[in-house]
Amino acid sequence: MHEAVLGIDHPGAYAEATRNTDTTVELWCNDHCDLLHVSGAGGGEVLAHVEAAVGVRERIVEADERLLITDDCLRDREPDNIEGVLADHGCLLVPPLRYERGLKWCRVLALDPASLTEFYRDVAAGHDVTVESKREVESVAADRPLLTLDSALPDLSPRQREALATATGMGYYRIPRDATTAEVAAELGVERRTFEEHLRRAENKLVRALVEYL
Template sequence: MYEVVLRIEQPSACAKATYGTETTIELWCNDHCDLLHVSGTTGAEGLGYLEEIVGVQELLVEGDERLAMTETCLKDRETDTIEPYLARHNCLLVPPLRYANGEKWCRVLALDSSNLTELYRDLVDEFPVTVESKREIASVPGDRPLLTPETAIAELSPRQQEALVVAHEMGYYRIPRETTTTEIADEMGIERRTLEEHLRRAENKLVDGIVEFY
């Protein structure tokens, strides 16, 4: 199996909402409605533009992060979608679609690399396309095509997981930080150095598990 990440300058409402801004949008299509994760300092404006098109029935806001459930599906309002190209070349889209600076980011899987090549040729005839990355997925156990919670945290010890969760809940990873390692250690009833060691090991494992997907 093969995977490619493409950046496509294909007209769409989400692409227009992010063009020339700091807004990024992740979209999960569910046929009857969409789930949108909108982030960035200009995210409110981007989401407002989309709300006028498909409506928003549920919205969660935290800082510059917005999670919205739309009233209708964007795919029903647009003709320029990626799906017909994927079906034509027997390729599979890995959600979510990601939009940034007017470009659509797509992760695509195919059993044969020639399918991805033909997909690229088909798309590039219509739109500017950039191949961001391409790789062969040789085996599922050691190189899973999807990033899941299991792939990211499976190697963390229970104490490392607890340290990471408590640090997050107390605002250690917010900007600016809302707590110190001393306060987190006191909350957990352990020494500061022990807490910092747990965090360093947890962060190192998480970063090692994530960077292979970029």
């Protein structure tokens, strides 16, 4: 089997709500409604988009994290031709869908690489498509249920990933430290407080995701 994670510039309320923001929306469709996990700054604006598009039945809000159950399924309000293309090529969509930076991120599974390639070509004919990753699923034990380190870890916003990667590369986490937050912020071209906020949010997401396994 073969898997690819594709970012598709596909119009829709959830994708549009994340455009030009640091917000990520993860979606699990339940036929009659959607379960959404919204994280990052700008969650309030995303919530307004969701309420306008499908309505919100229930919500839990904690800082920049929101768990929403919608009144209706977005698929019923906004028909999605991507699912039809998936079926045409015998490909499977592995949940959750992820909306980030105005794109719809799909984790697609196919039995052979040719089907995945044809799916990509058909979608790319009508939409801009970004390939985030590709891999061959070779091991039953290691891939059950098709989990990778990337999929098990929480989604970080682009700025959070950049802050964490730059801090690590400059030795911020070495003992003793090789760089201060002010020096890393200068490297990124942002204010120190801005960098520290992105880094704190990234660290918080990672710790909360991993602590239950310690």
